[in-house]
Amino acid sequence: MPPKDLPKSEVSRNVAINVSRFRALRRLTGAELADRLAAQGRPLSRATVSEIENMRRRVDVDDLVALSIALDVPVVSLLMPPTYEPAAAVQMVGDRLYDAATVWAALRGEGTWDGDWVDPDIEEIETMKRMTWPDWCPR
Numbered sequence: 001m002p003p004k005d006l007p008k009s010e011v012s013r014n015v016a017i018n019v020s021r022f023r024a025l026r027r028l029t030g031a032e033l034a035d036r037l038a039a040q041g042r043p044l045s046r047a048t049v050s051e052i053e054n055m056r057r058r059v060d061v062d063d064l065v066a067l068s069i070a071l072d073v074p075v076v077s078l079l080m081p082p083t084y085e086p087a088a089a090v091q092m093v094g095d096r097l098y099d100a101a102t103v104w105a106a107l108r109g110e111g112t113w114d115g116d117w118v119d120p121d122i123e124e125i126e127t128m129k130r131m132t133w134p135d136w137c138p139r
Helices: 012-024 030-039 046-053 062-071 075-079 100-107 124-131
Strands: 088-092 098-099
Touching: 012 046, 012 062, 012 075, 030 046, 030 062, 062 075, 075 100, 088 100, 098 100
Parallel strands: none
Antiparallel strands: 088 098
């Protein structure tokens, strides 16, 4: 298992900010969030929750899903850069910048990272959904 002290990315920063933000919106203490995580079989201490929020600990995919469940928010909401402007330039991985609306659409599976769906046709959207959405999901 790789160490959790690898260099942090912008996505790690987004998760840290959003865990803290959603915990505050839910009016949960770090200990209460830790209790919710433990109740679902992902025991993380209050200190670990604090380390996540302060970017001193990386979040793996199991942590990410558990935090999503414990905070009752979609996983994509934890990954999304905190911004109020759809045209805001945001960084996800590496140095490339994306506009926030493109990131939101790509994370939700309703757009591409290239943002080339400015004026998509229905066939292109349906093809993307068939390729990326679960078979049982209504399209």
